[in-house]
Amino acid sequence: MTTEGQVDDLTPVLTKRWLSPQSWTLRTYEQLEGYTALRKALAANPDQLIQLCKDSGLRGRGGAGFPTGMKWGFIPQGDGKPHYLVINADEGEPGTCKDIPLMMADPHSLVEGIIITAYAIRSNFAAIYVRGEALHCIRRLHAAVREAYDAGYLGKNILGSGFDLDVVVHAGAGAYICGEETALLDSLEGKRGQPRLKPPFPATAGLYASPTVVNNVETIASVPYIVNGGSDWFRAMGREKSPGPKIYSLSGHVERPGQYEAPMGTTLRQLLELAGGMKDGIPLKFWTPGGSSTPLFTAEHLDVPLDFEGAAQAGSMLGTTALQIFNETVSVPWAVMKWTEFYKHESCGKCTPCREGTYWLVQILQRMVAGNGTPEDIDTLLDVCDNILGRSFCALGDGAVSPITSGIQYFKHEFLALCESNAAQAKAPALAGAH
């Protein structure tokens, strides 16, 4: 129980219904305060909801941490154009596994958040772009949307408010890049999912070149709670610049991997304690704070507060709070090679630094892991990374270099060790008699 001013170690908000039987049904959702926030929201002026979201300090849960209320406020009003709300449910950042369980367990919280958000930004059409591989999640979302239509929460004149909203559940088709918001929009328009040059930003020219808000699942699912609880309640959890609860996903070499919803700013040390510590007691070697695109942390970073500021100040990023935990037995160059193979495969091919860079990075890392590398390869890797970081169309390129540069920063000796056997061979005297 919470005493004055103190907050419990775990703060189930988004995950609070997950233990209920048939938690995904409208019946369960309505029994547990479902759609009460919607009634309150529809009785208000849409601008009050945008202000509430700003006051709450809610920041995007898809990785970048952009202030959500500010994003909503960027949508020009009275411009005569249709406005769109697009939910980024294309969860695919390696290590990330929070949105799919959320949508399977409690799809109505997302649907209610969508209706409130669409009302706030004056949008009459919203799309949920879900990763195609998440089939069971797509089923549950479809059913939830259908139930919401039948109950009068979607469609024409919602609950007599005069507000109309249609929602479509849209299955992707297997492309990590579509998690990038402008690639997602192109994909939703029926094209190859390749990022657009920004500006213009989606707030002015998004879906079908109209003003569009693109938000992550966890972000929008938070909205009904903020409407009901208010911004002070939301800010009672987390830290000043990164308030609220957050689903931390622990995976890898940990005794009890899983989803843990805790206040923003919780540390890995605290989370590991809740999760029973390192698997079989083998010490921690490295981890990602928020997916493979966020620079690696080591055992030195166990006490870094995991919020947007804390992770950034320690040289990484909060990302999607996908904590992939690796113990001492795992080779850093091998892990980095595997991630780089992933980025190379998922590079959309649009821009040269990323397309060519990831191709060559893989070649070099594979050669090194095979024992055929040289210390100069490390310089080449860093040089290629330097030509990708900040020089690509989108963040995929930046993400691709994160494991490499951070891996070399903290574990250069492991990369050098891979070159030793090769160096010994090179030093052997040349055979005489060759011609």
Add this chain to the structure above:
Amino acid sequence: MWTLTQMKESPAGTGPEQDAVDTSVFGADIVEKARQIIARYPVPRSALLPMLHLVQSVQGHVSQSGIAFCAAQLDLTAAEVSAVATFYTMYKRKPCGEHLVSVCTNTLCAMLGGDAIYARLREHLGSDGKPLGHEETSGEPGTTGSITLEHAECLAACDLGPVLQVNYEFYDNQTPESALELVESLQAGQKPAPTRGAPLTGFREVSLQLAGFFDGREADLDGPSAAAETVRGAALAAERGWTAPAMPDHVDLPAAPDKK
């Protein structure tokens, strides 16, 4: 093979290069479904991705006929549709098996055994001493027990790794042995239940669902979705009596800011 001359002679989307492809495999019911997909969106072209899932549900892959069909429905050229179909990994360009087995070999799953699982399945499904390759099929495509194998990128179930999917239903916490047993059952025509997801069907059936058609499949919704890992935090909080701070009984929304 299309020659340059043929392409020049054919007006985009309507010319002989599309007439030459037989789309009769897509009957009136599929045309009707295509129309329903288009109706979901403010702009017709948004229907293309679901429509490609739809044609895949008919043929088990996206063929030239499938491409021509989508192009005709959306008034696009075959080239425009091909460009999209070849971009996404879930659209298969060769006929697939009854089942699609996808093994996550991204770093975390690979470390926990995903690489070993993939290697074991490649070996088992291969022939003549040659392991089965990525997106290759063991058995006659479409027949009972035929399997297309692929290595997949992160499947967003990292707390349950190593994972694999059969027709996009989850089989969690796998080992090379359990994965082999699963695949042998599939080959024998059985359909072992997934850890999370609906009772197993086939690759074509789920492609229809990905196109957004779930008629008669309401029971699928009750297929399990939460593993022990999924609800670990929620269960621990319940056990220890931890909650989020209580919400106030009533809180007013802030005033709307004055219009500048």
